[in-house]
Amino acid sequence: MKNIYLVFIMTVVFVNCTPVKKSGIKEQVIDKPITKNVSSRELPSSGLLKIASDVYSFSSGGGYYSLILVADQGVAVIETVTSKHSTELIKAIRGITDKPIIYAFHSHNHWDHASGGKVIQNAGGKTVMHERAAQWLAAHPGKDTSPPDIIWSGQQRIFKLGGITIELNYLGLSHGLGMTVFRVPEKQIAYLADIVTPNRLLYSIVPDFNITEWERTLKEVLELDFDQAVCSHNERPGDKAFTCSKVHVQEHLDYINDLRNAIFAEFKKGTPSKKIPANIELPQYKHWAFYDEYLEMNAYRIMLDLWMGPYPWLPEDN
Numbered sequence: 298m299k300n301i302y303l304v305f306i307m308t309v310v311f312v313n314c315t316p317v318k319k320s321g322i323k324e325q326v327i328d329k330p331i332t333k334n335v336s337s338r339e340l341p342s343s344g345l346l347k348i349a350s351d352v353y354s355f356s357s358g359g360g361y362y363s364l365i366l367v368a369d370q371g372v373a374v375i376e377t378v379t380s381k382h383s384t385e386l387i388k389a390i391r392g393i394t395d396k397p398i399i400y401a402f403h404s405h406n407h408w409d410h411a412s413g414g415k416v417i418q419n420a421g422g423k424t425v426m427h428e429r430a431a432q433w434l435a436a437h438p439g440k441d442t443s444p445p446d447i448i449w450s451g452q453q454r455i456f457k458l459g460g461i462t463i464e465l466n467y468l469g470l471s472h473g474l475g476m477t478v479f480r481v482p483e484k485q486i487a488y489l490a491d492i493v494t495p496n497r498l499l500y501s502i503v504p505d506f507n508i509t510e511w512e513r514t515l516k517e518v519l520e521l522d523f524d525q526a527v528c529s530h531n532e533r534p535g536d537k538a539f540t541c542s543k544v545h546v547q548e549h550l551d552y553i554n555d556l557r558n559a560i561f562a563e564f565k566k567g568t569p570s571k572k573i574p575a576n577i578e579l580p581q582y583k584h585w586a587f588y589d590e591y592l593e594m595n596a597y598r599i600m601l602d603l604w605m606g607p608y609p610w611l612p613e614d615n
């Protein structure tokens with residue numbers, strides 16, 4: 298365990314983090330050391346990484362990252378993922394502090410992100426979710442989901458924990474329902490679920506994304522004030538997977554734009570529409586994860602959107 302601890306200390310240097318040692322706080326790595334020089338697709342990074350004072354990025358190894366914030370009063374987490382992930386998350390928290398878990402924030406409605414809340418509730422924490430996500434989950438409960446303790450509505454809600462602000466922003470439709478972009482202004486940190494995945498193409502058939510609303514949302518995210526973020530999924534190599542930044546937000550916008558332009562170019566050449574997705578090549582993104590697997594599916598989805606109009610959609614009441 299001591300060697301693992303040392304590896305962990307060393308890895309901090311690579312993400313330009315604040316020093317790990319802090320009085321009264323001990324660092325811990327869950328299960329495995331963070332592995333370097335291994336594609337995160339082959340072995341997703343796992344463990345706990347301090348990314349700012351009292352702020353940690355955590356993964357249980359399944360390719361999902363949560364944010365942990367330690368305040369004077371207690372602990373807040375963003376993204377419970379599953380019961381398994383949340384159980385590991387609590388173990389990780391207990392490695393850094395004995396303070397109670399006060400809040401667990403859910404980013405959006407999908408089962409693969411919004412499960413595991415019961416584990417936090419059993420530990421005494423309150424789960425928090427936007428109304429739109431809560432409505433969907435009430436109608437479509439998953440095997441591992443539980444009703445949230447606090448439901449918020451509208452475009453912004455501020456939670457205070459000790460002297461720290463947790464800003465919840467609902468920026469409208471993008472992906473899923475109630476998608477919340479979190480910001481901790483005192484730490485210059487954000488949390489971005491599903492709407493930005495560094496170094497990876499769009500996920501397979503781009504499920505439950507309204508592409509144009511997503512692009513609008515990403516542009517609004519660029520306007521928010523933060524230096525670094527935790528992205529719920531991340532294909533940056535090794536320990537870089539624990540953080541992301543506005544660079545990756547802009548890269549996603551550029552990719553969607555480049556893909557759309559490539560489709561238009563095929564239209565101009567007279568390529569039959571059914572053959573366009575397989576004909577698309579974007580060599581500048583070849584180094585991104587799942588280039589070979591997802592490019593054709595991504596192209597099909599962007600093309601369908603151009604053909605049918607943006608979907609899914611629902612009227613916003615505020």
Ligand SMILES: [Zn+2]
Nearest residue numbers: 407472473491
């Ligand atoms: Zn999702």
Ligand SMILES: [Zn+2]
Nearest residue numbers: 410491529530
């Ligand atoms: Zn996801």
